[in-house]
Amino acid sequence: MRNTVVFxxxxxxxxxxxxxxxQGFGCDPTALQPCPDGMYCRNxxxxxxxxxxxxxxxxxxDMAMSSGGGGGGGGGGGTGGDVDLxxxxxPVDMAMLPPDLTPPSTNCTPTDLVINEVRTGSSTxxxxxxxxxxxxxxxxxxxxxxxxxxxxxxNTSTDTSTLATIPSTTIAGGGYFLIANSGYxxxxxxxxxxFSTTSVGMADGGGGxxxxxxxxxxxxxxxxxxxxxxxxxxxxxxxxxxxxxIARTPNGADTHHDSVDFKSATPTPRAAN
Numbered sequence: 001m002r003n004t005v006v007f008x009x010x011x012x013x014x015x016x017x018x019x020x021x022x023q024g025f026g027c028d029p030t031a032l033q034p035c036p037d038g039m040y041c042r043n044x045x046x047x048x049x050x051x052x053x054x055x056x057x058x059x060x061x062d063m064a065m066s067s068g069g070g071g072g073g074g075g076g077g078g079t080g081g082d083v084d085l086x087x088x089x090x091p092v093d094m095a096m097l098p099p100d101l102t103p104p105s106t107n108c109t110p111t112d113l114v115i116n117e118v119r120t121g122s123s124t125x126x127x128x129x130x131x132x133x134x135x136x137x138x139x140x141x142x143x144x145x146x147x148x149x150x151x152x153x154x155n156t157s158t159d160t161s162t163l164a165t166i167p168s169t170t171i172a173g174g175g176y177f178l179i180a181n182s183g184y185x186x187x188x189x190x191x192x193x194x195f196s197t198t199s200v201g202m203a204d205g206g207g208g209x210x211x212x213x214x215x216x217x218x219x220x221x222x223x224x225x226x227x228x229x230x231x232x233x234x235x236x237x238x239x240x241x242x243x244x245x246i247a248r249t250p251n252g253a254d255t256h257h258d259s260v261d262f263k264s265a266t267p268t269p270r271a272a273n
Contacts, residue, residue: 025050038250052250052272106173108137113171114254115209115222119245119267120202127183129202130190131163131209132269133220135171136252142170145213147179152206152226163195163202163209176270188270205239208232222258237262247273 027034027041027050034041035050042051105112116134121127135141145166148159164179169191171177180190181201195201202209208223208231223232224246225239234257240246247265248254251272255261265273 106138108135108139108141110141110143110213110219112137113141113143113211113220114248114252115211115220116176116252117245117247117265117268117273118202118209118222118224118240119269120204120207120224120240122243125183125185126204127181127201128185129195130178130180130184130186130269133171133177133179133211134248134252135173135175136254138173140170140172140175142168143211143213143219144168145211145219148210148212149202150208150210150223150227150229150231151203152208152223153228155229159210160207161201164192166192166211178270180269186267186269190269206236208236222262224258224262233258233261235259238264240264243267249273 027048029041029043029048031041034048039050039052041048112135114134114136115131117132119128119130121129131147143166146162147164147166149161149163151160154160163181166179169177178188178190179192180195182194184190184193204225206224206226206228208221208227208229210221210231211219213219218231221231221233222237223229224237227236237246237258241264244264245267246262247268248261249263249265253261
């Protein structure tokens, strides 16, 4: 009995060791909180590890996570109490999965894309602007159309400007697509390197962006700051702080309320927030 207790203590200490990197330390999927807040206890070929990746590895059936009363991953979902979804030796009842823990679909269409991160300028250049698209699904998505912008008070049926024309593009499952202004100097390189406008394309204080398909239908949109148009979902996201971006937190989160889904965060173009 004493050996069992000691082993449990050591296991818990290892799981919460902040010095160990993501996907590098074990977890017990049957524990009330198998990982620190914001992390998931995932099945990697039979070995359960704490990771910030909200998706299970490709080809692995994995329901081992905890959804405690906080905000993101293992021990941090939104059901208000811990739910043990780890049943590696038996079937999983999908009806018991909280919405934010549902595995990514493999039957997604362009309407499942999200605008994942926006930057409206930097302290050195107002043209350090970009919009990152994200495919939160397990399958690739092919689309074409345009990225459009509306000023904060433009609630008409006409967009303020077209920032970029998007040719036929395929975003892999869990992949990113970056559209930037000509003043973009960060790395990695943008997939589309210049906005169609030759000057600043997006206002810092408020505005909205959307991706339209070739039929002019909105695939995804969001708004920030003083936005009062049809692009924001629910209340607008906050404006970006100096040196920051406006990013979905956790990565890819979409409750259809921009003020909930987006935070001012460290810029991560073409990478997870």
